[in-house]
Amino acid sequence: MVPRIGPEAFYSQAEITAIGSYVPDNRLTNDDLSAMVETSDEWIVRRTGIHERRIAGPREFSSHLAIQAVRNLIDRYGRNPADIDAVIVATTTPDHFFPSVASRVQQAFGIESALAFDLNAACAGFVSALQTANGLILTGAYRKILVVGTETLSKITNYTDRSTCILFGDGAGAVLLERTEHGAFLASHAVTEGEGGIQVYAAGLSAELDGQPLDGDGKIVQNGREVYKWAVSTIPEGMKRLLEKAGMTAADLDWFVPHSANLRMIEAICERLGFPFERSLHSAGPYGNTSAASIPLALDLAVSEGKLKKGHRLALYGFGSGLTQAGLLLEWRLDG
Structure with a gap:
């Protein structure tokens, strides 16, 4: 309950x-x-x-x-x-x-x-x-x-x-x-760790970040090992803080919808959170990592597959370059 x-x-x-x-x-x-x-x-x-x-x-x-x-x-x-x-x-x-x-x-x-x-x-x-x-x-x-x-x-x-x-x-x-008269958003959480910005970037007008030269000529550069370690070690804690704001635990969720960066990363996050990977929604398999588009794509895939039902409680959690993370708890009100 x-x-x-x-x-x-x-x-x-x-x-x-x-x-x-x-x-x-x-x-x-x-x-x-x-x-x-x-x-x-x-x-x-x-x-x-x-x-x-x-x-x-x-x-x-x-x-x-x-x-x-x-x-x-x-x-x-x-x-x-x-x-x-x-x-x-x-x-x-x-x-x-x-x-x-x-x-x-x-x-x-x-x-x-x-x-x-x-x-x-x-x-x-x-x-x-x-x-x-x-x-x-x-x-x-x-x-x-x-x-x-x-x-x-x-x-x-x-x-x-x-x-x-x-x-x-x-x-x-x-x-x-x-x-609407009765809102569906239940809790919100965000963290930014700008000191980690050098771990994943695409250079723009400046050729350096925090005094360090940038590579890639405007293409994506990522220290995959460090980003993976950061996500797996910090996202479960961020999720717990998000849930605490609503007086909930992971067991109260119907679905966890993380940024679809990498399914192995999501598996590791779910394991540390104590949440079944099978109850996560993602879009990486057919679409890869689509950054800001990955969560809405995952939601719409779940709608089309009949997984996401009216009344389900979801935790959306985006994370990546910045290093940034943002979470939102909400109740799904769409019929399909």
Whole structure:
């Protein structure tokens, strides 16, 4: 039995009322990668659980994926874009420095009088965007906010680097967050450890970070061993703190939805958390690591497979470059 939520919990009057997703048609399989670098399907699956990933076309960018995901949401749930009053897009791979991807989404659907901005919290981006959207709804100034996670990581992936090119793919997921009488968000948690930023990055205008020169020429560089150690040692504790804020334990959850970085990492986190891996939702197998898009893609896969039901309690937990982590407890209110 789920305990009554205590007064210290993070309350809101918002809930997810629609969801959509989109991935490019082009597949990059493990066998395809084995022709590019020294690897194999068996090696990749054993270490990551990834079977393939989707790759955007040469003229297909994060805004295009985001727009298609929102269109999927609108078509499935019959939502009117004119009712939306804010658009938040979580991405690390915007089409341009500016204008924002969010402004491209606003334009595509003719949304008037809308706040629109991008948010970069890397793999924690989608959860951070939900937290931000929830806060805006709490102010009373906004009622319907579109939250999108979209990435074209293939455009910043070095396909000669075996340690990173096997991981990353492209995709987008979108949800509509609406103000309601009885909110579905139960608790929130976030931690940032900027001193770990050097462990995973893509260099931009600056060629150094904390006095250290950056490699990669703008492509993803990751110290996989250190990132793995950080995630496995800190995420279970972060999850426990998130659950404590709502007076819950892991046993009260129906599903754990972590960032789909690597299924072996998720297995290790679940083991330390004392939570069955079988009750985690992820998207890494068919789509790879899609950063800010991985959690909404996992949610929509679970909806399409009939796993995610109305009334289920979920813990969303994003983590990655920054080093950042962001968690959110919520009740699922969609019928399917």
